[in-house]
Amino acid sequence: MNKLIEGEDFYYNREGYVVLTEKYHLKKGSCCGNGCLHCPYDYLNVPEPQRKALIAQKNTIQDREK
Numbered sequence: 001m002n003k004l005i006e007g008e009d010f011y012y013n014r015e016g017y018v019v020l021t022e023k024y025h026l027k028k029g030s031c032c033g034n035g036c037l038h039c040p041y042d043y044l045n046v047p048e049p050q051r052k053a054l055i056a057q058k059n060t061i062q063d064r065e066k
Contacts, residue, residue: 004010009024021035022038033045035054043051 004024006012008021009027010018010020013019019037022040024049025036025040027036031041031044031046033043034049035043035046035050039054043054046054
């Protein structure tokens with residue numbers, strides 16, 4: 001993978017941590033199983049029960065944005 005571009009592939013959150021974007025994950029091509037905030041793969045490789053909790057959390061956030 002090429003060099004990451006800030007604002008496109010990642011950003012820094014308030015705590016100073018690197019957060020990978022959905023665009024980055026799509027270029028990567030699969031779920032890594034770490035429960036990433038912007039996972040476009042419905043947390044496919046995250047073990048249960050964490051996967052179910054992450055999907056519920058993502059759905060709650062999306063409902064608030066509507």
